[in-house]
Amino acid sequence: MLAPMKLALQNFTIVGAGTIGLSFSALHLARSKTTNVTICDPRPDLADHISNILPTYLPPSFPTVQELLASGRLRTTADLKEACKDADVVQEQGPEQTKWKQEIWAKIEPLVSDKCHLWSSTSGIRSSIQNQLMSQEGRKRHVVVHPFNPPHIMPLIEIVGSPETPEHLLQVPEEYFDRIGHRPVIIKKECTGFVGNRLAFVLFREACKLVADGVCSAKDVDAVIEASVGIRWGIKGPFASYNDGGGAGGLKAFMGNVGLSAKDVWTESWEKKDGGLEGKWEEMIVEQAREAYGTPTKESLVDRNRITMKVIETIREERRAIAEEKLAAAKK
Amino acid sequence: MLAPMKLALQNFTIVGAGTIGLSFSALHLARSKTTNVTICDPRPDLADHISNILPTYLPPSFPTVQELLASGRLRTTADLKEACKDADVVQEQGPEQTKWKQEIWAKIEPLVSDKCHLWSSTSGIRSSIQNQLMSQEGRKRHVVVHPFNPPHIMPLIEIVGSPETPEHLLQVPEEYFDRIGHRPVIIKKECTGFVGNRLAFVLFREACKLVADGVCSAKDVDAVIEASVGIRWGIKGPFASYNDGGGAGGLKAFMGNVGLSAKDVWTESWEKKDGGLEGKWEEMIVEQAREAYGTPTKESLVDRNRITMKVIETIREERRAIAEEKLAAAKK
Structure with a gap:
C-alpha cells in the first residue's frame, strides 16, 4: 500500500x-x-x-x-x-x-x-x-x-x-x-463534465439561448460577464458572493429576497418550479455557506472591494501595456 | 426631443x-x-x-x-x-x-x-x-x-x-x-434577471444541485470557480474563451469537439437534447464569435496568459497584504 x-x-x-x-x-x-x-x-x-x-x-x-x-x-x-x-x-x-x-x-x-x-x-x-x-x-x-x-x-x-x-x-x-x-x-462523485466545466457549460447554454433569442450579442454576453461575475468570482465564488449579498442574513436572506429571485430564473429556464430542485437542497446550501463563511462583516466587504479594485486596475494596466508595446513595435 | x-x-x-x-x-x-x-x-x-x-x-x-x-x-x-x-x-x-x-x-x-x-x-x-x-x-x-x-x-x-x-x-x-x-x-430585450444575474443564477442552480447531490461542498464549488472560470472570465468572457478553446477552428471547432461536449452537460441538466435549444442558434453563435474575435492566434493567447498571471499574482499579493496588516494590527 x-x-x-x-x-x-x-x-x-x-x-x-x-x-x-x-x-x-x-x-x-x-x-x-x-x-x-x-x-x-x-x-x-x-x-x-x-x-x-x-x-x-x-x-x-x-x-x-x-x-x-x-x-x-x-x-x-x-x-x-x-x-x-x-x-x-x-x-x-x-x-x-x-x-x-x-x-x-x-x-x-x-x-x-x-x-x-x-x-x-x-x-x-x-x-x-x-x-x-x-x-x-x-x-x-x-x-x-x-x-x-x-x-x-x-x-x-x-x-x-x-x-x-x-x-x-x-x-x-x-x-x-x-x-x-x-x-x-x-470531487466526491464522478459526474459529466466534473464540476468546473459542468458549471461553465450550464452558464454557456443560457448565453447561447440569449443570443439565439436576440436579447444580446455574443460579444455583449462576454462584456457583461467580464465586467461583473468574471471579476467577482475570481475573488469569491458564487456561494461566498451570495452569502455576502444577503447582508447580515447571509445566504438564507439572499435566497428569501423578496425582489429578484434566482428561483424565478431557474423556473423559467428549466420550465420547472425551482429549476427542478427538490428535497433539502436549500437547507444544505444555507448551512454549508454559514459554516464556510459565517456572517459577512463590513471589514470582509472592504477587503473584497480592495482586492476587486486591484484586479480591475491590473487588467486595465496590462491591456494598456500590451497595446503600447504593440504600437511601439509597429512603429519600428 | x-x-x-x-x-x-x-x-x-x-x-x-x-x-x-x-x-x-x-x-x-x-x-x-x-x-x-x-x-x-x-x-x-x-x-x-x-x-x-x-x-x-x-x-x-x-x-x-x-x-x-x-x-x-x-x-x-x-x-x-x-x-x-x-x-x-x-x-x-x-x-x-x-x-x-x-x-x-x-x-x-x-x-x-x-x-x-x-x-x-x-x-x-x-x-x-x-x-x-x-x-x-x-x-x-x-x-x-x-x-x-x-x-x-x-x-x-x-x-x-x-x-x-x-x-x-x-x-x-x-x-x-x-x-x-x-x-x-x-440589452436589446427585457428578460427575467436581465443578462448578468440571469447567467449567474443559472450557474448557481447547477452549483446548488451539485451540493445537494453530494458531488462537492459549497466551499469546494467556490474554490473550483475561483481557480478557473472566475479568473478566466474576468479577462475573456465565455464566447471569447471557447473561441480560443477551439484553436484555429475557433468556436465552431469547440462546439464540434469529439471529446467532452458542452451539449452533453446541457442534455443532462435540462433533460432535453441540446438543453432544449433549437433552430439556428449554433450558426448564430459561431458566426458572432468569428466576427467579434476572429481566429485565435499564438500572440493573443500569450497576451491572455500574461494578463492571467498578473491577475492571479495580484489576488495573492493583496490577500497576503491584508492578512499581514491584520496580524500587525492584532499584535499592537
Missing part, C-alpha cells in the same frame, strides 16, 4: 506531449525543485517540439531545455516502457477518446511499480470508464487530475477518483498540487 | 440613499468633474448617514462631504420636488417592490423637465412594468440602468429599455458610463 501523505513524488512521466502535457511538464519543473520529468510521445519531432514549446511555458531565466536535459531533470522518449520504469507518477494527457485511454492504461499498468500513481488529465472521460481494461488493483490507483487550461498558469486541479479509488490516493495529488501553489479540489 | 449623444449630464438626482444610491453618488462625483449630485431620501438621519457612508466609497484624498456640500456639488433633501427641479437625470434605487417603483415614477414624472432622463437601478423589475402609471411620453424615457454591486467599483452597467424606449435614449447612459470608465452594455 502507498504511503498516503508526505510522499515525495520525484519522477513524473508525462504521456502525451500536447499543449496540456508540456504545460504540466513546465509546472512540475518550475514549481518543485526535486521533480524530474520524462516526456513520452511517439511523434518523430519530439525533441524539436519540446525545444520550441516548453521554454514558452517556463518562467523567465529558468534553465534552458538543453540544460534541463543535461542535468537529467528532463528526459524525452518515444518508448513507453523506458518512460514508465522509475515513475512515481504517470500523468496521461492523450487524445480524448475512450478506447485510446482504456488501452494506454492497460499498457502502462504492467510497466510501472505498484507504488506508482496513475493520473489522467482528461477533461471528460471518467476514471471508472478509463480503467476498464486494468487489473482490480490497478483500477484503484487510477485518478482523474483535471486541470484548467493552461495548467502551468491556472490554479485549478479537480481530483476525481472512480468509486474504487481509496480516499488516501486522492489526497496524494491534493497534497502535491497544494504544495506547489495550485488549488486542488477533491 | 432629447439630443441623442454628446449630452452634458450635469445634475444627477439620486432617489434612495441605500448602498446602491450612495455608491452611484460616489461614482458620479468621483469620475466626472462636472457632475452635481442631489441625494433624496425621507430618512430622518439622512445627513449623518451620508457623512458616515459616502466617504468610504470616495477615492482617497477626495474632497470631504462637508466640502462637497459647501461647493454645491452635493446636496441632500427629503423633498422629492426640490430634488427633481433641475435634474438632468433622476436615478432611482428604492425598494425592489413593483408597487413602490410604479408610484414613485408617477410622482417623479410631473416634477422633472421633459428633457430629464429617468433611470432605475432595479435588479429585476422591468422598465415596462415600472412605467405603468406614467404618461405615454414619460414611459418612453424610462430606462433600467442596472449595476453590479457595488457600482462605484464594478464596471458593468446593463441598460434595458421597455419596448417603448427609443434607441437614442439608451445611448445616453451608454455614452455617459463609457466616458467615466465603466462598461455599459445595451
Whole structure:
C-alpha cells in the first residue's frame, strides 16, 4: 500500500506531449525543485517540439531545455516502457477518446511499480470508464487530475477518483498540487463534465439561448460577464458572493429576497418550479455557506472591494501595456 | 426631443440613499468633474448617514462631504420636488417592490423637465412594468440602468429599455458610463434577471444541485470557480474563451469537439437534447464569435496568459497584504 501523505513524488512521466502535457511538464519543473520529468510521445519531432514549446511555458531565466536535459531533470522518449520504469507518477494527457485511454492504461499498468500513481488529465472521460481494461488493483490507483487550461498558469486541479479509488490516493495529488501553489479540489462523485466545466457549460447554454433569442450579442454576453461575475468570482465564488449579498442574513436572506429571485430564473429556464430542485437542497446550501463563511462583516466587504479594485486596475494596466508595446513595435 | 449623444449630464438626482444610491453618488462625483449630485431620501438621519457612508466609497484624498456640500456639488433633501427641479437625470434605487417603483415614477414624472432622463437601478423589475402609471411620453424615457454591486467599483452597467424606449435614449447612459470608465452594455430585450444575474443564477442552480447531490461542498464549488472560470472570465468572457478553446477552428471547432461536449452537460441538466435549444442558434453563435474575435492566434493567447498571471499574482499579493496588516494590527 502507498504511503498516503508526505510522499515525495520525484519522477513524473508525462504521456502525451500536447499543449496540456508540456504545460504540466513546465509546472512540475518550475514549481518543485526535486521533480524530474520524462516526456513520452511517439511523434518523430519530439525533441524539436519540446525545444520550441516548453521554454514558452517556463518562467523567465529558468534553465534552458538543453540544460534541463543535461542535468537529467528532463528526459524525452518515444518508448513507453523506458518512460514508465522509475515513475512515481504517470500523468496521461492523450487524445480524448475512450478506447485510446482504456488501452494506454492497460499498457502502462504492467510497466510501472505498484507504488506508482496513475493520473489522467482528461477533461471528460471518467476514471471508472478509463480503467476498464486494468487489473482490480490497478483500477484503484487510477485518478482523474483535471486541470484548467493552461495548467502551468491556472490554479485549478479537480481530483476525481472512480468509486474504487481509496480516499488516501486522492489526497496524494491534493497534497502535491497544494504544495506547489495550485488549488486542488477533491470531487466526491464522478459526474459529466466534473464540476468546473459542468458549471461553465450550464452558464454557456443560457448565453447561447440569449443570443439565439436576440436579447444580446455574443460579444455583449462576454462584456457583461467580464465586467461583473468574471471579476467577482475570481475573488469569491458564487456561494461566498451570495452569502455576502444577503447582508447580515447571509445566504438564507439572499435566497428569501423578496425582489429578484434566482428561483424565478431557474423556473423559467428549466420550465420547472425551482429549476427542478427538490428535497433539502436549500437547507444544505444555507448551512454549508454559514459554516464556510459565517456572517459577512463590513471589514470582509472592504477587503473584497480592495482586492476587486486591484484586479480591475491590473487588467486595465496590462491591456494598456500590451497595446503600447504593440504600437511601439509597429512603429519600428 | 432629447439630443441623442454628446449630452452634458450635469445634475444627477439620486432617489434612495441605500448602498446602491450612495455608491452611484460616489461614482458620479468621483469620475466626472462636472457632475452635481442631489441625494433624496425621507430618512430622518439622512445627513449623518451620508457623512458616515459616502466617504468610504470616495477615492482617497477626495474632497470631504462637508466640502462637497459647501461647493454645491452635493446636496441632500427629503423633498422629492426640490430634488427633481433641475435634474438632468433622476436615478432611482428604492425598494425592489413593483408597487413602490410604479408610484414613485408617477410622482417623479410631473416634477422633472421633459428633457430629464429617468433611470432605475432595479435588479429585476422591468422598465415596462415600472412605467405603468406614467404618461405615454414619460414611459418612453424610462430606462433600467442596472449595476453590479457595488457600482462605484464594478464596471458593468446593463441598460434595458421597455419596448417603448427609443434607441437614442439608451445611448445616453451608454455614452455617459463609457466616458467615466465603466462598461455599459445595451440589452436589446427585457428578460427575467436581465443578462448578468440571469447567467449567474443559472450557474448557481447547477452549483446548488451539485451540493445537494453530494458531488462537492459549497466551499469546494467556490474554490473550483475561483481557480478557473472566475479568473478566466474576468479577462475573456465565455464566447471569447471557447473561441480560443477551439484553436484555429475557433468556436465552431469547440462546439464540434469529439471529446467532452458542452451539449452533453446541457442534455443532462435540462433533460432535453441540446438543453432544449433549437433552430439556428449554433450558426448564430459561431458566426458572432468569428466576427467579434476572429481566429485565435499564438500572440493573443500569450497576451491572455500574461494578463492571467498578473491577475492571479495580484489576488495573492493583496490577500497576503491584508492578512499581514491584520496580524500587525492584532499584535499592537
